[in-house]
Amino acid sequence: MFSVAKADRRRRPAVGIGYRSAIAEWTRANLKCFDLLEVTIDHCIYGSATQRAEIFDFVGSIPINAHGIGLSIGTDVPLDLAYLDQVAAIVEQLHAPTYSEHLAFTRVPGRDLANLLPLPKTIAAAESIIAKVRTVQSRIGVPFLLENISYAFEWPDSNLSDADFLNLICRESGAGLLLDVENLYLNAQNHDFDAYEFLDSLSPDTVREIHMAGGIAISDDGLQRSFLADTHSHPVPDETLDLLEYALSLYSPQTIILERDDRLDETGEILADVARIRLCVDQWSKHA
Amino acid sequence: MDRQTRLLEYLTSREAIFGDVGSTSRNPLLQGFDRALLHIEARFSHEKRMEKIAAVFPKTFALLGDDRDAIVREFVHACPPFDISRLENARQLYNFLISRWENRPPALRYLPDVATCELAIAQVRIGADSRLAVAKRPAHKRPTHKRPTHNRPTHNRPSEIRRNPLIALLHTRFDVRPIFEGKWGDFSPIERVVPLAISFRAGEIGIFELTPEVFNLLAALDAWVAVDELPNAEGLIADLGEAGLLEERR
Numbered sequence: 334m335f336s337v338a339k340a341d342r343r344r345r346p347a348v349g350i351g352y353r354s355a356i357a358e359w360t361r362a363n364l365k366c367f368d369l370l371e372v373t374i375d376h377c378i379y380g381s382a383t384q385r386a387e388i389f390d391f392v393g394s395i396p397i398n399a400h401g402i403g404l405s406i407g408t409d410v411p412l413d414l415a416y417l418d419q420v421a422a423i424v425e426q427l428h429a430p431t432y433s434e435h436l437a438f439t440r441v442p443g444r445d446l447a448n449l450l451p452l453p454k455t456i457a458a459a460e461s462i463i464a465k466v467r468t469v470q471s472r473i474g475v476p477f478l479l480e481n482i483s484y485a486f487e488w489p490d491s492n493l494s495d496a497d498f499l500n501l502i503c504r505e506s507g508a509g510l511l512l513d514v515e516n517l518y519l520n521a522q523n524h525d526f527d528a529y530e531f532l533d534s535l536s537p538d539t540v541r542e543i544h545m546a547g548g549i550a551i552s553d554d555g556l557q558r559s560f561l562a563d564t565h566s567h568p569v570p571d572e573t574l575d576l577l578e579y580a581l582s583l584y585s586p587q588t589i590i591l592e593r594d595d596r597l598d599e600t601g602e603i604l605a606d607v608a609r610i611r612l613c614v615d616q617w618s619k620h621a
Numbered sequence: 622m623d624r625q626t627r628l629l630e631y632l633t634s635r636e637a638i639f640g641d642v643g644s645t646s647r648n649p650l651l652q653g654f655d656r657a658l659l660h661i662e663a664r665f666s667h668e669k670r671m672e673k674i675a676a677v678f679p680k681t682f683a684l685l686g687d688d689r690d691a692i693v694r695e696f697v698h699a700c701p702p703f704d705i706s707r708l709e710n711a712r713q714l715y716n717f718l719i720s721r722w723e724n725r726p727p728a729l730r731y732l733p734d735v736a737t738c739e740l741a742i743a744q745v746r747i748g749a750d751s752r753l754a755v756a757k758r759p760a761h762k763r764p765t766h767k768r769p770t771h772n773r774p775t776h777n778r779p780s781e782i783r784r785n786p787l788i789a790l791l792h793t794r795f796d797v798r799p800i801f802e803g804k805w806g807d808f809s810p811i812e813r814v815v816p817l818a819i820s821f822r823a824g825e826i827g828i829f830e831l832t833p834e835v836f837n838l839l840a841a842l843d844a845w846v847a848v849d850e851l852p853n854a855e856g857l858i859a860d861l862g863e864a865g866l867l868e869e870r871r
Contacts, residue, residue, distance in 0.1 A: 379706065381750040403705070409622040439705075441622065444629045447705040448666040485662040489653025553664070555640075555657035562665065 345618055346543070346585070347396065348610050350603060351592040354384045359600050366604060369396040371590040374432070375403040377423045378416075392427060398542065398588055399429035399475075400511075406465050406479075407438030407452040417472045424475055430587075433478035433511040433542060434469075436462065436502070453488035454498040459505075466506035478541055479503065480511035483519045483548075483563035495520065496534035509541035514580060515592075518573045519548060519561040532580055540584040545569050545577060545610055546592040566595035569606050574613055581617040589614070624650045633701040635694055637663035670702055670710055677711035677743045680800060681718075681736040684729055695721070708743060715740045731795035731810045738797060741789035741819050742826055748787040749821035779869035782851075782858055784842040788866055789819040792836075798828050822865040829864060839866060 347368035352360060354376065372388050380388075391397060401420060406412070424432050437449040452458045462479075469477050481499060493501070503510055512535075521528035547567040550559040569591070577589070591606050627650040635641040637659055671693065675682050685692060700713045715736055722733050784790075795810040798817070816836035820827045831839070835857070848858065861867040 381747060383750045409625055438625060441626045441629050443703055444626070444633060445702050445705050446629055446632060446666045447702060448662070448669060450628070450632075450662070485665070486655055486658035551661075553657070553661060555660055560661055 344585070344587070346581075346614060347588045348607060348614060349395075349398075349588065349590055350607065351400070351590055351594075352388065352391070353594065353597060354380070354387060355597050356600065356603075357387045363600075363604070364395055366607060367395065369398060369588055369590075371398040371400050371588075371592075372427060372429075374399050374401040374420050374423055377427075378403070378419050389426065397427045397429050398590065399424045399427055399432045400480075400590075401432065401434040402449075403439075404434045404469075405437070405439045406434055406462060406469070407436065407450075407458075408441055409438075409461070410442065412465055412468050414468075414472065417469060421473045424473060429475060431476045431478055431509070431541065432469075432473050433480055435482050436479045436499070437482045449482045449484075451482060451484035451487065454491035454493040454495065455488075456493070456501075459493070459498060459501045462502050463506045466502065466508045470507070476509055476541070478509040478511040480513055480544065481516050481520075482513070483516040483523075485523070485560070487524070494531075494534070495526070496531045500534070500536045500539070503539050504536060510535070510539040511542045511544060512540045512580065512584075512586070513544040513546070514576050515544065515546040515548065515569065515573050516563060518570065518576055519563055522561050528576055529579060532576070532583055535584070537584075540580065540586050543577065543580065543586045543589045544592055545573060545589060545606070547573070547606070564595055565592045568602050569609065574609055577610065578613045578616065581613065582620075627651055628654075630701075632659065632663045632666060633697070634663075635698050638667045638697060639694060641694070667697065673707040674710050674714050677707060678714065678736060678739045681732065681739055684732055684735060685727075688728070692718070692721070708747065711740060711743060730812075731793075731797050734793035734795050734797045734810075735800060737791060737793065738801065738817070738819065738828065741791055742821075745787060745789050745819050745821045745826070778855070779848055779858065779862070779871050781845040781847055781870050782842065782862075782867050783845045784839045785820065785866055785868050787821070788839075790836060790840055791817050791819070793817060796830075798830065801826075801828055818864075818866050820865040827864065829866070835861070842867070845870065 349367040349369035349371060350360070352370045352372050360370070370391060372391075376384055377388055399420075403416065404412070404420075420432065435449050437451060439446055439449055452462070466477060466479070479499070479502065481495065499510060502508065517528050517531060520526070521531065546563065546565045547569045548562050548564040549567055551562050552559045580586075589610055591603065591610060593603055593606075596602070627648050631637050631648070631651055640660065682689060696714055696717050700717050702710060702713075704710065718736055719733060727733070793815045795812050796815050797810045798815070799808060799810065816831045816833055818827075818829045818831055818836070818839065820829070839861070848854075851858070858867060858869070862869050
């Protein structure tokens, strides 16, 4: 296992939020509360002109991470190279040190669910992703990270654990991991596995960045218990913060980003979550 | 790929979203999946899509009333999502509704006009936003197209005009403008053909009734036209310019 002593020698992670245009003015007014912003690349490509201008106005004012939602790396067709070239240009314009995407698929030709779907956790699926990661790396000038998603269902032929699947892809491709701790918490709750064991199983040096968020529990007639949904709409649960603290004892991510997509008018909750995340980082540094 | 395609077909089906009876789930490529969990995924994705669409058609959705759920089920079956964008999904619903209403007119006969105006408003907003962003950009980031000094106007009268390319021109069969001015409830629009222009200026949507002559004039002004070619129209040009319906250059 990765030694704590090794982790402690690394720098303190920067803490920020995922930028959302609905709170652009508030973000500008509170910029001093954050060490960095994470920008959604696809908003730079497909967003309105105002959204794009507002994003690029931050360049030079605060460090920016680049995060994508439109690659659909898991779709079983060749990657869209024109899209990747647009991503490369924007990553450069943002001076982003990394580019991250979800280990998922969202569409097939002619149909776009606009929602992240899991892949079968098999050697064959991993090999396909590894080849595509190499294509991404050949066209983007910064390190590429993959993010673990939350998923409602699993493919029946999956035969690798979440951690083994991620380890295999990251080890063979050289991609880093953007560890979404909330997604880990939700998946562990919804699919009955131990999130701490998952963290123990991840390869050393894999985790480069972290996402945090808060969701809700939903009920459905077809389910025997409530299902935790990754809605990015509520404060980060204490259980997710506990997992963050444990992850920080194992790994040294460079950044921690709070994602919030709904109930954005509750800006007090956003600042409170950032403060709670900073407290976790402080506690980790005191013990370091 | 085949399994991914079948899975997305299922996740976007009425069967997966609403639990309706259907044949999609009998596909052997979907054997072994937990149907209850697929339903959760289908429901989430559908709700997200409908949130995007409802944001474009708030008045249409409200006026659909009790028919809304049945129409949404038909829409889901007829028009699976093929694009992530709000406007594209809204266009899909609009085309579906217009086609449906041709065969089965809605109880509120003015509803197609409301939907047409709402889609036009969304398109005008997006177009206006592009221009606003360029205008708001700091001077040092804005492209400079300095006009030669000898061409600068010596008075305020425009020399050329054209229709503002960001407005929408349309005819409605009912006068639905009061609905966009907050008149709801028992209000019933008057049936008459109304030539309309929709613009977005200073953060506000403007819906203007035009005379047929002015409508035709604006419709014809695709390209820059010398003002001298429109004699005795100075007052009209000034009014249309003020309303943001015309662009002027000197």
